[in-house]
Amino acid sequence: MTVLNNLTSLIRRGRGAASDTAPRGKVLNIEALGMTPKSERPFLVTSEEEDVHHALFEAGLYLARQDAWATLGDRIREADSKRSLTPGGVPEAEILAEGARADAVTAATRAVTAGDELGAASIMNEMQLVLEETPQDHGVAYVVAMAHVDIGWAWRGEGWRQDIPAAHRAAFFRHFRSAAGLIDQYDAFELDSPMLASVRCALLTAETQPRTRASDDYEDLIDLAPNVAKYMRALGNHMLPRWFGSYERLDHEARRTMERTADVWGAGGYTWTYFDALTVDDEAFALLDADLFCTGIRDILARRADQHTVNTFAAYTGTALEPEGVNQDARARIADCFDWIVADHLREVHPRIWYAAKGVWATRLEDRDRLAKGRQRASAALDRHAKGLPPVTAPRRPDA
Numbered sequence: 001m002t003v004l005n006n007l008t009s010l011i012r013r014g015r016g017a018a019s020d021t022a023p024r025g026k027v028l029n030i031e032a033l034g035m036t037p038k039s040e041r042p043f044l045v046t047s048e049e050e051d052v053h054h055a056l057f058e059a060g061l062y063l064a065r066q067d068a069w070a071t072l073g074d075r076i077r078e079a080d081s082k083r084s085l086t087p088g089g090v091p092e093a094e095i096l097a098e099g100a101r102a103d104a105v106t107a108a109t110r111a112v113t114a115g116d117e118l119g120a121a122s123i124m125n126e127m128q129l130v131l132e133e134t135p136q137d138h139g140v141a142y143v144v145a146m147a148h149v150d151i152g153w154a155w156r157g158e159g160w161r162q163d164i165p166a167a168h169r170a171a172f173f174r175h176f177r178s179a180a181g182l183i184d185q186y187d188a189f190e191l192d193s194p195m196l197a198s199v200r201c202a203l204l205t206a207e208t209q210p211r212t213r214a215s216d217d218y219e220d221l222i223d224l225a226p227n228v229a230k231y232m233r234a235l236g237n238h239m240l241p242r243w244f245g246s247y248e249r250l251d252h253e254a255r256r257t258m259e260r261t262a263d264v265w266g267a268g269g270y271t272w273t274y275f276d277a278l279t280v281d282d283e284a285f286a287l288l289d290a291d292l293f294c295t296g297i298r299d300i301l302a303r304r305a306d307q308h309t310v311n312t313f314a315a316y317t318g319t320a321l322e323p324e325g326v327n328q329d330a331r332a333r334i335a336d337c338f339d340w341i342v343a344d345h346l347r348e349v350h351p352r353i354w355y356a357a358k359g360v361w362a363t364r365l366e367d368r369d370r371l372a373k374g375r376q377r378a379s380a381a382l383d384r385h386a387k388g389l390p391p392v393t394a395p396r397r398p399d400a
Helices: 007-014 048-067 069-082 091-115 117-133 137-157 164-181 196-205 208-223 229-238 246-261 266-279 292-305 307-320 328-344 351-356 360-364 367-386
Strands: none
Touching: 048 069, 048 091, 069 091, 069 117, 069 196, 091 117, 091 137, 091 196, 091 328, 117 137, 117 164, 117 360, 137 164, 137 196, 164 196, 196 208, 196 229, 208 229, 208 246, 229 246, 229 266, 246 266, 266 292, 266 307, 292 307, 292 328, 307 328, 307 351, 307 367, 328 367, 351 367
């Protein structure tokens, strides 16, 4: 009998029914829905990136439910070693691991919501036993460590530190210490493992002096996987004053990252590092070099022309960028990029990206509502483009 029999029964009781996935590549008939204008670009219900992500997630979930942890560890380690990426550039190892821990994290999070600390702890105690079946498997250790991180955040929540109940804060630190204890047994560079290095960055929030470590930890991670944009985006977000840095430090790290990844991205490292920071903090525009940022977009799309990445920048420049605020000249330059991104690169529209570009609060909507809202935003932006009008993200000219 495997050690996960108890865990399997716990997590299946805690997990709701999986939602149906739309057929791969199905096209939305926007004319039948009364949307205008008629677009020569198809609006897809699911993109190639979303289909690949779903398949990898389900593979990890299936192997965990079958207690096939040795096989799962092999797949995760192989994907990590080969730097295997989805079409949109997300590490496959991370998605497999996300699926592998999904049942446990879902059940434990529900226990957290109910204030059942013993229930949440029992699920993770069962997961710890998996490590005894797969000793020295850093792929499985990564799954368990990230489960601790996810559940730790469930206890902490997104509020300000002073608003978190003491018991919840203690549980948060307890889970993060458990994750650190697992990962500290392995050397990311010796094992050539970006996923292990990424855990160190995820654990910065619980460090006593994260500001002194953040730059070095992210430098290690990006050096191991310079072609992974999400790591540069996370670096920029963590360089904001609300986390471990300042606007000056953000700009410094963006330029350093650009120089270190120039052979992969050209000027794109500057753009990726700033990208999420600009989305969540208006003041991050203050030191932005708009010409360099826009050159970086061109360099990125010249090197990674997948439609997931193209839609990401089209949605940002065409609908998500706020036209008013700090450094309007920079905003105007970025908004001007929408025209050539659409004309030169956009071949299909991915509505979920256009929806998510405007803010994380939207994730609370049903998927069909997210699709409809994203479709609406993309249609409006492309309509303006077809009519030769500037995007809604463009600041008003003084003489307008």
